[in-house]
Amino acid sequence: MTTILNQSASSQQTDELKRLRELVLGDEYRDAIEQVVDKGFSRNVADVVSEAIEIRNQQDDTIGQALAPVVDTALKKSIEKSPQSIVNVIFPIIGPSIRKAVSSAILDLLLSINQLIERSVGIRSLKWRIEAWREGTPYAKYILLKNIKYRVDQVFLIQKETGILMASMNNRFYQDADNDLVSSMLTAINDFVIDSFNATEEETLERIRFGDRVIQINVGQKVILAVAVTGLVSHEVKERAIETLESIELNQQDLIAEFDGDTETMHAVLPALENCLVEKKHIQAEKKSRPWIAYSLVLVGALWLTLMGYQSWVVNQKIARSISFIKSQQAVALLGHKLESEQVTFDLLQDPSSGDLSAQLEAIFGNDYRVVVNATYANLDQNEVWLNYLNNHYRFTNKPQMDLAEGILFIRGEIDANDLAKLNQDDLVTSKFTTIDVSDARVVSPLTAEQLRNIEISKLKNKINAVQLFFETSKTALNPSEQSKLRVLAEDLLELQRMANGDLSILGQVLILGFADSAGTAQKNLNLSEDRAKYVSDYFVAQGIDQNLIVIHPMGHVDVKNLDAKQQRRVTVSVISSRSGRAEKNIEQEGQLDRSKANQESERRLLSKESEEDSS
Amino acid sequence: MISRKICMLGSFAVGKTSLVKRFVESIFSEKYKTTIGVQISKKVVTLTAADVQLLIWDIEGADDFIKMKTRYLSGAAGCILVVDGTRPNTAKTANELVELMQQELGDKPFVFLINKHDLLHEWRIDDAQLKLWQANGWAPIFTSAKTGENVELAFHQLAERTLKESVKPT
Ligand SMILES: Nc1nc2c(ncn2[C@@H]2O[C@H](COP(=O)(O)OP(=O)(O)O)[C@@H](O)[C@H]2O)c(=O)[nH]1
Ligand SMILES: [Mg+2]
Numbered sequence: 001m002t003t004i005l006n007q008s009a010s011s012q013q014t015d016e017l018k019r020l021r022e023l024v025l026g027d028e029y030r031d032a033i034e035q036v037v038d039k040g041f042s043r044n045v046a047d048v049v050s051e052a053i054e055i056r057n058q059q060d061d062t063i064g065q066a067l068a069p070v071v072d073t074a075l076k077k078s079i080e081k082s083p084q085s086i087v088n089v090i091f092p093i094i095g096p097s098i099r100k101a102v103s104s105a106i107l108d109l110l111l112s113i114n115q116l117i118e119r120s121v122g123i124r125s126l127k128w129r130i131e132a133w134r135e136g137t138p139y140a141k142y143i144l145l146k147n148i149k150y151r152v153d154q155v156f157l158i159q160k161e162t163g164i165l166m167a168s169m170n171n172r173f174y175q176d177a178d179n180d181l182v183s184s185m186l187t188a189i190n191d192f193v194i195d196s197f198n199a200t201e202e203e204t205l206e207r208i209r210f211g212d213r214v215i216q217i218n219v220g221q222k223v224i225l226a227v228a229v230t231g232l233v234s235h236e237v238k239e240r241a242i243e244t245l246e247s248i249e250l251n252q253q254d255l256i257a258e259f260d261g262d263t264e265t266m267h268a269v270l271p272a273l274e275n276c277l278v279e280k281k282h283i284q285a286e287k288k289s290r291p292w293i294a295y296s297l298v299l300v301g302a303l304w305l306t307l308m309g310y311q312s313w314v315v316n317q318k319i320a321r322s323i324s325f326i327k328s329q330q331a332v333a334l335l336g337h338k339l340e341s342e343q344v345t346f347d348l349l350q351d352p353s354s355g356d357l358s359a360q361l362e363a364i365f366g367n368d369y370r371v372v373v374n375a376t377y378a379n380l381d382q383n384e385v386w387l388n389y390l391n392n393h394y395r396f397t398n399k400p401q402m403d404l405a406e407g408i409l410f411i412r413g414e415i416d417a418n419d420l421a422k423l424n425q426d427d428l429v430t431s432k433f434t435t436i437d438v439s440d441a442r443v444v445s446p447l448t449a450e451q452l453r454n455i456e457i458s459k460l461k462n463k464i465n466a467v468q469l470f471f472e473t474s475k476t477a478l479n480p481s482e483q484s485k486l487r488v489l490a491e492d493l494l495e496l497q498r499m500a501n502g503d504l505s506i507l508g509q510v511l512i513l514g515f516a517d518s519a520g521t522a523q524k525n526l527n528l529s530e531d532r533a534k535y536v537s538d539y540f541v542a543q544g545i546d547q548n549l550i551v552i553h554p555m556g557h558v559d560v561k562n563l564d565a566k567q568q569r570r571v572t573v574s575v576i577s578s579r580s581g582r583a584e585k586n587i588e589q590e591g592q593l594d595r596s597k598a599n600q601e602s603e604r605r606l607l608s609k610e611s612e613e614d615s616s
Numbered sequence: 617m618i619s620r621k622i623c624m625l626g627s628f629a630v631g632k633t634s635l636v637k638r639f640v641e642s643i644f645s646e647k648y649k650t651t652i653g654v655q656i657s658k659k660v661v662t663l664t665a666a667d668v669q670l671l672i673w674d675i676e677g678a679d680d681f682i683k684m685k686t687r688y689l690s691g692a693a694g695c696i697l698v699v700d701g702t703r704p705n706t707a708k709t710a711n712e713l714v715e716l717m718q719q720e721l722g723d724k725p726f727v728f729l730i731n732k733h734d735l736l737h738e739w740r741i742d743d744a745q746l747k748l749w750q751a752n753g754w755a756p757i758f759t760s761a762k763t764g765e766n767v768e769l770a771f772h773q774l775a776e777r778t779l780k781e782s783v784k785p786t
């Protein structure tokens with residue numbers, strides 16, 4: 001959730017959300033829903049959730065603020081997964097022949113070759129290794145392909161503006177591929193990449209890879225020439241494609257300008273396209289050093305920029321997860337981290353009492369990256385260690401003096417209120433010092449008691465919102481270890497409820513979302529996810545959380561590719577609150593409606609039953 | 617064959633994706649799904665003059681529209697504009713979308729659908745509103761992706777109208 005410290009940073013984002021909302025939603029919703037509530041209809045259908053959100057949105061920004069981080073991560077996840085899902089859409093169309101080609105025998109062969117190769121080290125293999133890395137191909141596959149062949153299977157000439165296929169040629173393996181659809185999709189993917197990575201028109205996507213097939217995309221003035229290649233995109237292929245594109249744009253200017261969506265008119269370009277359908281049975285296995293290696297290094301480097309952008313996105317997600325993991329540890333501080341081509345390095349400052357985090361961090365990164373943890377174990381009782389850490393880590397704006405004594409950190413001179421707030425939230429600091437004594441210090445723009453309390457509250461909220469409860473297959477109750485997570489979660493919620501003391505601007509709603517994995521029918525998953533959410537909700541109520549604050553919503557199965565099945569079977573809990581003064585006023589008004597409990601209950605049910613009703 | 621790019625326009629959950637599905641596969645799926653990106657489907661429509669292959673661009677998720685509008689609309693020969701008959705508010709969005717479309721594409725044909733016509737007991741489009749649209753020349757077609765009512769007709773009408781227009785890139 002947004003903390004008071006970074007609110008301004010998110011205001012631009014809020015503006016965009018606002019614009020979006022204004023466009024998509026108007027105020028008729030509000031009137032409509034009020035009518036419905038007044039008449040006491042208890043069974044409305046389908047879009048009650050959106051309308052409830054709607055009406056609130058008309059009143060204030062609360063939901064936007066509360067959901068912004070959620071939407072943010074969801075967006076990031078979607079973008080992260082979308083290139084693949086687009087590939088998945090194309091794959092079935094041109095995939096069958098690929099599958100034929102890559103028989104399981106070849107896969108086995110690949111595996112054994114891989115093992116052989118892994119053992120051999122040498123200049124040659126190193127060179128190949130680098131090339132394989134540049135080409136984004138697993139090494140073994142690279143070797144295999146390098147010794148076997150490449151083959152251009154399809155050539156597409158696409159109208160740049162519309163994505164409509166102007167002409168295409170297939171080799172004998174791809175007689176019945178759906179080139180029209182592939183062509184539009186390529187354009188859409190290209191658009192998607194440009195939007196997602198804020199690239200310019202010039203830095204368009206150069207390649208899409210799936211399995212050992214690559215689609216190489218060349219963007220011209222008015223047309224796009226794409227070639228689908230099995231094997232490696234060799235220079236020959238690439239250059240031929242570029243030459244073809246240039247000659248078509250030059251020689252067929254009129255045809256291109258006149259193109260009216262009718263492929264019949266483009267016959268004249270077919271010979272040029274056919275010319276691109278090159279096939280090589282054997283590429284020379286090994287060559288002496290050639291000048292083009294240096295040349296291609298530059299070229300390929302540029303080509304890969306876009307894709308690297310995507311990869312780094314994925315890695316950054318993992319780094320973010322690592323950082324929050326490290327921060328959740330006792331007596332450990334993150335001094336810095338560094339990302340290199342195949343390695344992530346974390347510099348940690350740890351108390352000797354704290355454990356080694358390497359294994360957990362490695363688990364986050366999987367096999368893709370080597371994780372190096374440089375842990376400096378320092379006896380944190382030593383003043384120098386501390387002063388060093390504090391000064392280096394915080395780079396205090398006002399250079400305060402610090403002294404340390406048994407559990408107390410004395411600060412003298414001037415300290416910025418923000419620095420002080422950060423100190424107070426530093427897990428490493430608070431694990432060693434029970435008190436930060438500023439009685440002899442001047443706190444510049446000191447935090448009010450109110451602000452301090454807000455910091456406490458936002459810490460608590462963050463903690464609550466970060467929890468995910470995982471269920472076992474088709475279970476709607478938690479196993480003992482997850483139950484203990486639930487217990488802590490309920491305690492935190494109770495504490496928050498106590499701190500809020502009825503103030504809805506602090507604790508306005510507890511939104512419990514239930515999820516199921518992909519197994520089973522949609523209806524079954526919906527029920528399952530609802531029961532899971534209810535299980536959590538019931539526990540909260542039993543522990544003393546105000547039932548009226550709780551809204552549950554079954555999500556069914558939400559397809560998130562990066563999550564394994566266990567993580568899909570989850571319940572998340574979000575604390576939603578309103579911050580602006582206007583919001584509080586609205587809540588008061590709502591209170592005056594004095595709806596009966598039964599009424600509220602039925603509304604709550606409606607909110608959570610949307611999807612069920614939808615399909616009945 | 618002649619190909620035409622057309623775009624689906626309308627607020628979230630008005631039924632754009634369901635209409636396309638209905639038209640392309642004649643299956644109505646109750647499962648609500650919002651992903652991010654564009655889904656492209658194609659279907660060949662046989663008209664008296666010629667066969668037209670429609671490449672139907674359906675943007676997924678409301679959020680992306682603002683960001684991707686230009687590219688999404690680029691080169692489209694026409695649009696299917698969809699409003700939800702149970703949510704009058706979606707009509708307001710439609711006005712803005714038409715403006716946006718005209719800004720991006722100039723004067724391209726669009727057909728105007730009021731969808732979910734099967735939900736008669738929740739129908740919230742009144743006569744005054746209808747008259748206003750008709751006066752504007754928007755001539756709404758009532759459709760239902762669920763029953764298939766008028767879905768075929770709507771796409772055919774657009775195909776017909778795009779065929780009359782030249783779509784040479786400017
Ligand atoms: N009853 C009914 N429901 C519909 C109709 N069209 C769409 N829906 C439902 O409305 C919701 C949103 O539909 P969707 O096609 O995803 O909307 P989109 O966001 O505009 O693409 C889904 O739950 C559909 O099942 C219709 O004609 N009748
Ligand atoms: Mg849709």
